[in-house]
Amino acid sequence: MDTSGSELSVLSAALKGAGIRMTHQRIEVFSELQASHGHPSVTEIYEGVRKRLPSISPDTVYRTLRLFSELGLIIPHSSTSSVTRFDVNVHEHHHFVCTRCSRIFDFTSSSIDPLEVPREAESFGEVQGVQLEVRGICRDCLRRERTQEE
Numbered sequence: 001m002d003t004s005g006s007e008l009s010v011l012s013a014a015l016k017g018a019g020i021r022m023t024h025q026r027i028e029v030f031s032e033l034q035a036s037h038g039h040p041s042v043t044e045i046y047e048g049v050r051k052r053l054p055s056i057s058p059d060t061v062y063r064t065l066r067l068f069s070e071l072g073l074i075i076p077h078s079s080t081s082s083v084t085r086f087d088v089n090v091h092e093h094h095h096f097v098c099t100r101c102s103r104i105f106d107f108t109s110s111s112i113d114p115l116e117v118p119r120e121a122e123s124f125g126e127v128q129g130v131q132l133e134v135r136g137i138c139r140d141c142l143r144r145e146r147t148q149e150e
């Protein structure tokens, strides 16, 4: 992913469209998200931003992340864990979730994407997208477990 220039223009366009001011704090939170390349938690974003903006409060970070997700810049990841994570990847993709370290890996699949939404799911309301969650143990955790057994 290339650095700030084009990504910041995405942020400024989204804020402008919603009539919201582009502040230094919002820019910093956004840059931290872009640098994370994954599915950071609120705490991870806060810890990162705090290094550059020591005065920022966790509450401000949380509210900024909520704002960004309302603007469609990030997607809150609903997972079974109690930690709220945000997905920086807003394009259609699926997840491999490690049940040991709870890391989330993105993947795309040409065989899943054409799947029809089951009628049973449609009965709950309006469908906005389909995301598959594959659960398992990631390679790092497998390797760790194997070396412990030896």
Ligand SMILES: [Zn+2]
Pocket (backbone or CB within 6 Å): 098, 099, 100, 101, 102, 103, 137, 138, 139, 140, 141
């Ligand atoms: Zn793992």
Ligand SMILES: [Zn+2]
Pocket (backbone or CB within 6 Å): 039, 087, 088, 089, 093, 094, 095, 104, 105, 106
């Ligand atoms: Zn993702």
